Amino acid sequence: MxxxxxxxxxxxxxxxxxxxxxxxxxxxxxxxxxxxxxxxxxxxxxxxxxxxxxxxxxxxxxxxxxxxxxxxxxxxxxxxxxxxxxxxxxxxxxxxxxxxxxxxxxxxxxxxxxxxxxxxxGTNPDARTALVLGLPSRSVEDAGDGVVVSGRWAYASGSLHADWIGVLVALPTEAGRPSVHIALLRRDEVEVEDTWFFVGMRGTGSNTVAADRVTVPRHRLLPYAPVLNGETDGLVDEGHLYRNSLTAVFSLSVIGSLVGGAEAAFDFVRERAHDRPAAGSTYARQAESPTLQLDLSTAAMKIDTARLHARRVADTIDEFARAKVNADLETRARVRMEATHVAQQCREAVDVLVTAYGTSAFDESSPLQRIWRDVNVGGRHAGFGMGIPQQVHGRALVGRDPREISFLV
Known part of the structure; x- marks a missing residue:
């Protein structure tokens, strides 16, 4: 339903x-x-x-x-x-x-x-599944009714608390060209290596998952391309709710974290502006400073922009899901670009806010410095970074296939 x-x-x-x-x-x-x-x-x-x-x-x-x-x-x-x-x-x-x-x-x-x-x-409706979309494993052996997989997959967010972990594997084919599949592994079948030493989003525990000759039955292997492209007609029944590219769903699943973080930073700075002095000035309180007022206005508009674009991403995905059709490539490219724009606006808003608050924002006891680190790391996820989403969107706008640049569309 x-x-x-x-x-x-x-x-x-x-x-x-x-x-x-x-x-x-x-x-x-x-x-x-x-x-x-x-x-x-x-x-x-x-x-x-x-x-x-x-x-x-x-x-x-x-x-x-x-x-x-x-x-x-x-x-x-x-x-x-x-x-x-x-x-x-x-x-x-x-x-x-x-x-x-x-x-x-x-x-x-x-x-x-x-x-x-x-x-x-079946026995655990609260089951939690982590998903790693990194490069596929190169060690896969046919086992008749399944495959035997070995490999390491980095940046597995949530792997410390997951019940299942989905990773990419490259299955050999008769044509010689590997076929990438999602392999679903039980958490107790893998090791989680402690490799997540990043300055932000530290609580995600995005460590490395390692598998050593794990047997994966056929029913736990799913072709990756149809899922990535939203071409799920052969995978799900007519009434299935979700018909959109995995890239869109994946992007939407993380941008709320950035929007929420930016909103929390805004509330923190605004609430304390009435009690904090404006250092080096004659203003008794930061709230009296026109500069602080302008900074709050700038940050508020950036957060509003992020929120509005995030909602359009969500509504676009829902619209196509309800219609039971896959989005065209230009729409998919726009969705990736919009998610990237959300991340950028959140980063910029938090930057404005910590500057407005002052040096004490970076005191280790301040939640502002943690939010600043989290939003800046999360907002530079590969799905949002290195100028690739802009190239993908621009290529789609001139009628070219954006998948020539990135498969994440």
Whole structure:
């Protein structure tokens, strides 16, 4: 069922279990903000989310947004995913980032055969799936009813708290050209190497997943190209809610973290402007300074711009999903560019805010410096960076195939 506009509690879940409406799910995320804010510093120090944070997010049903309804999932629209991750991001950017990606991972599981879905969600509707879209493993051996996989995949956000991990593998073919598939691995089948030593988004625990001769049955292998391109007609039934490129869903799953972080930074600076002196001036309070007022206005407009573009990304994905058609390449290129623009606006807004606040923003005890680090690292994810989204969008605008530049469209 599609649950894209309702408030409160809806019916229609597995075995008649009530399904929370979109407003209810976003409200649950907002209710966790205070806890996440209090736990964020510890997650940053330990380079992993606290178990309490993951438990609260899971118990609130916020990892079930993309889980099929027949298993007790919510099958929420993208607006709901954006609303949930934005609210979580106001408490902790890392917690929001991981929650978004768990839902993107569960979206991918929903495209696997029913046998696989039963294996993942049948006894655990709260199952969490991490997803790594890095280069495919080069060590794959045919095992008759499956394959034997060895390899290492970096930047596996959420791997420390995942139940399943999806990685890319290159399967040999008779034609000699490898066929890239998503291989779904149980968390207990792999090792997680402690490699995530980054200055921001530290709580995501985006470590390296290592597999040593893990046997993956055929039903846990899914062709990557149809998922990436949103060409899922051969994979899912007619009533399946999600029909869009994985790139769009993946991008939407993380930009809420950046928007929420920027909003939290804005609230922090504005609230304290009435109590903090404007150092080196005759203004008794920062709020009296026209420069601070102008900075707040600039940051507010950048955050509003980010929020509006993020909502258009969500609405575009939902629109095509409801119509059960795949978006054209120009639209897909625009969506990637819009997500990139969201990241850029959030980075710029936070930069303005920490400068306006002053040097004490970078005191290690200040949440502003953590938000600044998180937004600057998250906003430079490969999906947003190095000028590639601009090239992809520009090429589509002149009628060329953007996939000539990047497969992430």
């Amino acid at each position: 599609e649950n894209s506009t309702g408030a409160g509690i809806l019916t229609g879940g597995a075995a008649g279990i009530p399904v929370p409406g979109d407003e209810e799910l976003v409200a649950r995320a907002a209710a966790l903000r205070e806890h996440l804010w209090a736990d964020a510093a510890e997650s940053d120090r330990s380079r992993r989310l606290t178990d309490a944070t993951v438990e609260k997010i899971t118990r609130a049903g916020l990892t079930r947004l993309m889980t099929p309804a027949r298993f007790g999932g919510h099958e929420s629209g993208m607006r709901t995913l954006l609303g949930v991750t934005s609210e979580l991001g106001r408490g902790c950017c890392s917690a929001s980032w991981v929650t978004g990606l768990f839902n993107a991972g569960n979206f991918v599981v929903s495209l696997f055969p029913e046998r696989t879905q039963d294996e993942v969600f």
